[in-house]
Structures are given as structure tokens and as C-alpha cells.
Amino acid sequence: MLTIAGLTKRYAGKHAANSDLALDNVDLVVPKGQLMALIGPSGAGKSTLIRCVNRLVEPSAGRVVLDGSEVTGIGGGALRRARRRMGMIFQEYALVERLTVMENVLSGRLGYVGFWASWARRFPAADIAEAFRLLDRVGLLGLADKRADELSGGQRQRVGICRALIQNPGLLLVDEPTASLDPKTSRQIMRLLVELCAERDLAAIVNIHDVALAQMFVPRIVGLRAGRVVFDGAPDALTPDMLTTIYGEEDWSATIRPVDDDSGDDDA
């Protein structure tokens, strides 16, 4: 599905010597349908990594290959077609606040629709039907004509998920989906993501701060420290020693305590 090879990102500093190495020769393979969590301290390069995949950030070196075709080094129409196959979900939802829920969801189809049609909001009937199906799936069917800025955090993130899914992607790039949400809504959103990825056989890279939440929902965890992969394995393998390697010295006993799941309440 997704192959990342030797990916390096160096942000230009004031002097060449202290320019900031955000990603240092990262190799990763994400197979089709796999949900992968990316953990690590702030500034470890998690956000940079997923932004290099869809080229919102330009990598300094290395390759990104999606479904056998190169994403690095392409531009214009080829890059836009590559982006259509990668849905992105953001920490602060990044909905267009003054557009309606429906317009936000349909904006996921912009890569498939011409300029004038999108300007007049004349999307194909199939897109509109799919948008309603997705809104129904995430429980927001009644809010299609509400403006995005009228919604709660959890509702906005559901709209963000719909916008990514309507692209009909093979891969989801998820940047801190729960960092702006309360603990209960966080779990609901994570559960929804896991379910949707399973339903549609989607691969996903999920940047997440909350180690316990990642362990609870995600089968594979990759730890990033100072731009390097320092851990890649199952949640069970994430020992206190390993967390010290990723984050630095701290008492981890409370963090990896198994958290009991409060399944059954999906009403946020």
C-alpha cells in the first residue's frame, strides 16, 4: 500500500549548521488495511511525516510510494490525483467554518469535480448520495445544512472523517484526531475510525499523543524520536523501558495501565 524509504526532512534554519532535522532517514511500510499509530514526543516529526506523505510538506530526500506509484517528485495534476487517494483528518478539524456540513463533506470530492461545477456546488448525484450515506454512518444526517461553526468538537471531527472518506481513499492520514477532544469523545472518535477503516479496508497512519488510547485501539505502533523510528511493534511490546526510549525518563507505570473500554455510548 504505502512504502516510505529514506524519508528525510530538514527545515531550513538561519544557519546551515543548526538547521532542524525533522525526519532522519525514515523507512516504513504500511500494508493495505493496516491501522498504524505513530507516537512520540512533540517535535519528534510525527506531523511532518504524514505531511510529507501527501506533500503538504516537501521532503528533503527519500521516496514515498503509494500503490506502486511514486508520490515524491511529481507535481501538478499527478500530485492532485495522488492526493485524492489519501484522506487527511486534522487535529483541529480544519473544516471550512463558514460552509455548511454538506459543503464540507462534498469538498472531499473537489479532486474529481471541475472548477465551475464545484463553484456552483453542482456535484454528481452519486457524490451527494454518498455524502448522505457517510453522514448517516457517523450519525450526523440531520445536520447536513448546519454551518460547520455551529457544531461541537466531536461532531466537527465526524464531518472531517466524512470529508476524508468521500475521497474514496486507500489510505487515511490522521493528525492528532483526538487532541482537541474530551476523553470520552476521543474514544468514540477512535472507535469510529477503527470501525470505518475495517469496513472499507483502509490503511491509516494515526498520529497520537495518548499512548493508552493508541494501545487500546491500534494493532501496530511506531515510535518516533527526533525524526527516527525507535520502535515498531505490537502494543503489548510497548514496555516502560521502550517508552523511556521514545519519550525520555519518566514513571510510566500509570500510562500503560490497561484502560477499560466504555463501549456502548456513542452519543456525543
Place this chain on the structure above:
Amino acid sequence: MPITENKLWRRHTPAGSLIRWVGWLLAVALLVQCWDILNENTIWDFVYDAPAQAADLIGRMFPPRWSVLPSLWSPLWDTINMATLGTLLGVLLGTPVAFLAARNTTPSAAFIRPLALTVIVSSRSINALIWALLLVTVLGPGVLAGIVAIGLRSIGFVGKLLYEAIEEVDNKQVEAIEATGATGPQRLIYAIVPQIMPAFAGIVVYRWDINIRESAVLGLVGAGGIGLQLNASVSRLAWPEVTVIFAAILVTVFISEWVSAQVRQRII
């Protein structure tokens, strides 16, 4: 290390204090110098006489000659149309200039942006009255010269305020639209235009409000509207008519002010 003695803290360094002190000294010196020049160029006898002159003028302005009011409707309507059409012209030309001037939407920061900024600055640096003076020479006297004068002056106003609004948009929303595979123009209409709509509406009605006031005086240089009437009455020393014209302008400005306040309140 414990702090053993009381540390001194001052807001400015000694050098900074000195620079500030010298700055104030220069400002006071400049003020004294200006007063001196003003004093030399004023014939004080006229000034001492001013209250009597003003009383005399006001005496001649009353009672107002309300009978001229019916003949004012047509030039007043011209004035309002001049302002409205001029605003429309300014908005039509100023909006594209704003997009060319904003750092985040300009096609070329090296060539087109400076060009757009030059257009904005030159439009802003010349008062509508001066534009009208020039245009009356070129286009001949009449409303058309007034419309074009108002339009040319408005380009800079609309362009400047709008490009600042464009540069202040939330870039996360733009990124999110970009990540769907949208083209540049689609990014403009989906992520940027919705964000600047309140600012745009505010700018347009505000400029229209200013233009009503400006177009009232454009007649003084022959560009049509109520100003022409005012000029004629002043030339004939028909002060009671001038009073009525003043009253008409005042009421029009009040109404335009009220309309623009209403519109801004509704939209924002």
C-alpha cells in the same frame, strides 16, 4: 544560586531611555518650529475678525430657502448613483488586485505582487477630488467622470483592506482543501472566499458609505451630482440655498451610514 541582593529592573536600558528622551525633545522642537511658521503666514487681523464674519454668514444662510428642495432630488439621486456605480467599479477592479497582492494567493511574489501593490498605493495616494479634476478634463464634465473617479479611488481601498483579510485567513482550512486534491482555483473558492466574505461585505458597504460623502463634493470640480448645485449656489452667493443643500447632504449621509451599519451587523 540564591539572590543575595535586591536586583534592579528598569523597563528601558540607559541607552534606550536616552534615545526616547532625545526623541521627545525633537518632537517638542518640531512643534515650536511649526507654530512659528504658522504664525508668520497668518494675517491675524482676519482671524480676530472671524467670529463676526461667521455670525454674518450664518445670518445670511437663514432662513433656508426650502423652495429649492424639489430641484435637488435629481442631482441628489445622481450623487447616490455615482457613489454606487463607482463603488461597484472599484470592487470589480479592486478584488482581483487584492488576490494578486496577498502573499498567500499571488501567482508571483517577485513580479505580480509588487505590481498589484503599486496599483493599490497609486489609487490610494490620489484623492477622489483630484481624480475627478483630471477625469473632467479627459471625459468632459458630468456623472461619468465622477463614477470613474470614485471607482479609481476605491480600487486601492478595497484592494488594501481585502488583501490584508486574505493574508489573515486560517491556513489550516486551506491545507485541508489542498489535501483533498483540489486545484489552486478550487482552493480559492472553497477555503479562502468563505473566510473573507464577512470582511468583503464590510469593506464594500463601508466604502460605499465613504463614496456617498465623497461624491457629494465631486460636483465642485464639475463631475455632476449635488456638488454642482452647491457650487452654483455658492457662486451666486445664494446662501439660503446653500443651507438647504447642506441639509440634504447631511440627511443622505445619515441614511447611508445607517444602511451600512445595518448591513455590516447582519453579515458579521
